[in-house]
Amino acid sequence: MIRLYGMSTCPWCRRAKQLLDHRAARYELIEVDLIDGEKLRKALAEVDELCGKRAFPVLVIGKTVVQGFKPEEIERALDREAKDPV
Template identity: 40%
Template structure:
């Protein structure tokens, strides 16, 4: 099982950048393109993403990419923080 989970949108340029960076760093990650899932699964994942955003910072709006490793949650593309996960 991957250590890092990336909740992404297939059309999001920042999601693509995050996945590319993780690949370049050799990270073991699972990417879930939420917009490509069936509607019922999309709704479940969106609820997870909302809870993750609230748990890391209630003032942060849920967004993409949302990157999770253990208790560390990164909302949005932040190269420095993403490099810190690997």
């Protein structure tokens, strides 16, 4: 399972999305600036729990969490997930 937490206005989030799209990865996109109410509270609580701070993008790829646009880390996590999906 892959989740991408980001903001619609964030250039690094767009780059992360492009990388996932290029790899034809199936993922859930959660753009926190486009949601509100309970969905927003839940998404922010998840990011806080995963990372301890709010900085986007945050990718959850299987058991791996990558905060920030780090292409090499994202690629490695995608490769691991493809070999051994959780």
